[in-house]
Amino acid sequence: MNNIVAEKITVAPVERKDGTYALRLCLKHGQLTAGMMKTVLDTMAEFGLTSLRATTGQRMNLEGISRENLDGVIAALGASVEKAPLTTSVCSGAGICKYGMQESYGMADKLLEVVKANGPYPFKVKSGVSGCKMGCGLSFIRDIGMVGGPKGWEVHFGSSARKDAGLGVMLGSKLTEEEALGVAAKALTFYKENGRNRERTSGMLRRLGTEAVLEAVK
Known part of the structure; x- marks a missing residue:
């Protein structure tokens, strides 16, 4: 070395x-x-x-x-620094992984900007980007997650890996990058406006129901 x-x-x-x-x-x-x-x-x-x-x-x-x-x-x-900067969990994606359907690093950068731009939130927001449905970017268990497919992106919201672990709701599928980021922004804005102090997206989703979030992102 x-x-x-x-x-x-x-x-x-x-x-x-x-x-x-x-x-x-x-x-x-x-x-x-x-x-x-x-x-x-x-x-x-x-x-x-x-x-x-x-x-x-x-x-x-x-x-x-x-x-x-x-x-x-x-x-x-x-x-x-006092606190580590916010990040997005991300897999290697289509540019590297043989299973990848979509390029993940670029999407991770853009999703992180959306998360930052729509805050502050009632509590922490964790995000993930996966280039395929194997979900190596932890997208299925994050507050907001992107999952790549052969025809575009899925957007998942309100999932949790905490003590009340569970999947949230899929807000859209086969979306373009721009559409997926737009849906994510709407969901995060809904959380900002309707979440309670120190309530994660999963708690809000259980309290208000999936239909409330789906209506908000139309």
Whole structure:
């Protein structure tokens, strides 16, 4: 790795119950470049860190950092932010995966912009984009999810992977990219206007019923 140039990484500190810290690497689409990996490995070696853990949100957590070493580890990696930026879970899509029906990375960027533009919301909104119905972008268990098919996109809303886990409602199928993003925007606006404080989309969907959401996105 001597020819690889180290790249700085933005991280978000997370305090653990035992008094140690994790640093959440703020990654785009879960991707680490060789330069970023060099920075992480060099930092782990310098501070004697042993655990780098993948998260369900397609980020990486550098674990087991003592309070006294926290500032030094952050400086070695790059810079810190109070909270990791919002992301979208995404699979590799048609551009890479042999099963992919639609290109997923571009859609993930556009869906994330829709999520940001229509907030703030009563509670957190998680999103996912999958290039086919295998759902590797976790689209079927997100607040808003896009699933690619041979004739366009499906839009799913109000799903949950929490204690009351369950599928939400499909708002449309065989949609163009523009149509799918438009439906997502309408559903998120409905959630913004009708969700209760700290109520996820799944809770609102159970409370108001699927017909209310389907009517809102017509």
